[in-house]
Amino acid sequence: MSLVLVADDEPAVLEVLSQVVEDLGHDVLRARDGEEAFGLARAKRPQLVVTDHMMPRLSGLELCRRLRGDELLKDVPVILLSAVLPQGAPEASAFLHKPFEITDFEAVIRQKLAHLPEPRLLSESPPVEALGHWVAQTLQGPLAAAREHLQRLQAASAVDRQAVEALGAQLRSMEFVSRSLQEAARLAAGSVTLQCVAEDLLPHLRRAVEAWQAQEPQVAIHLTVPEGPVGLHFDPERMRQVFDGLLANAVHYGKGRGAVRVELLAAHALVTVRVRDEGPGFTEQELPRLFAPFQARPDDGGTGLGLYIASELARLHGGALSAESLPAKGCTLSLLLPRG
Structure with a gap:
């Protein structure tokens, strides 16, 4: 077997x-x-x-x-x-x-x-990684059953469509929480490896911004980029996760409070992506914990893992995330990536 x-x-x-x-x-x-x-x-x-x-x-x-x-x-x-x-x-x-x-x-x-190869001697997964996978695997069955029942409701003729949409949104939220916990556990255990390529970073950032603009049309997202390509050695899939983490934070806290501004700057040795919102900002006590796991605000509704995951992925690329913020004056998150 x-x-x-x-x-x-x-x-x-x-x-x-x-x-x-x-x-x-x-x-x-x-x-x-x-x-x-x-x-x-x-x-x-x-x-x-x-x-x-x-x-x-x-x-x-x-x-x-x-x-x-x-x-x-x-x-x-x-x-x-x-x-x-x-x-x-x-x-x-x-x-x-x-x-x-x-x-x-x-x-x-x-x-x-x-014709299987000889089994390799493998060490057990670190406890934190094993816990993340256990949670994700345990949730897999209930989530699959919930998806099946939701599909039946969506196909029914006499049903409260608003309630069905709300159920679908909650289900997607639970699936996102499961994926985020699993990803955070793998990062904490040092089990994430990058698949880097040499490409232009600009179109990847542009696609991330366009996706968020389509998802949240009520929030204006302004993108400023250099005229030419911005060559960099990076993992496209993981870099998209970093962009999504930064944009999710800005869109969430900037919703109804002004535009989100995204700027890509390219110097000889460093590439910087800045994401600024006009939301309530963070206090001096909150800033040091911004990139730590499980730091969701009471009114957030998120997982408290997005910026932690983005920060760890930036670190794996040899870069870092930083934040500047004052209460009632918005927040600027900066992604710093070395070139070469």
Whole structure:
């Protein structure tokens, strides 16, 4: 019997694939996006990973690359499923083009599990990381059931639509809390590795700003950037998390209180991203704890982890976050990243 991780963002497909693997006599871990799959892989060390390609937060191909770049997971075979990639990818051990026959799926599962590499001697996950994964895994079942019931309500004709929308928002909030806790636990345990590339930082920042502007149209977000490209060595996925943490803070505290201003500055040795809001600001006592975990304000409604995660990811890039604020005069968060 082996442990197989199956990742797919379509609940029905995830259930079918998982059932096939279980019918073959193996244990199954279920993940609904690539980021969740990678976290489960780090925590549980599966013998095989099956992943769809088109998934939110982290695609199947990106998941393959992250697994290959992880010292503890690089030997785990990955079966990639896709309707858009005609030939698969070299990072995957096997590939099935959708739609495929269940018999073909069973055959490739048997083949990969029959030729497993020798198990590596791995140390246990640090307690803090194990706790984060345990919480996320424990919540997975109730959240999946809640999603299923919500889908039934959404399909019903006679239902309070406002109540259904509120339930959906609360469910998304719980899923976000689960992901944030898991990510914070991995950062605290030192288990996060970057997949850096040399790229222009500007379009990544622009996409983050555009996404937040579309999500919160009532808040004006102004972006100021240099004329030319801003080359930097960074992990695009992780840098987006940093941008999201800074923008979430500014949008939340600046909502109804003025515009959010984002500025990208590029010098020879340093790149700076400043995010300024016109909200109530932070007191002198609050500022030193701003980047510590679990520092949500009583009226925040957030996890208290966003700026901690952003700060730790900035640190992994060799940079740092800083804050300037006065009560009733807004807050400016600055991301400092070294070049070269």
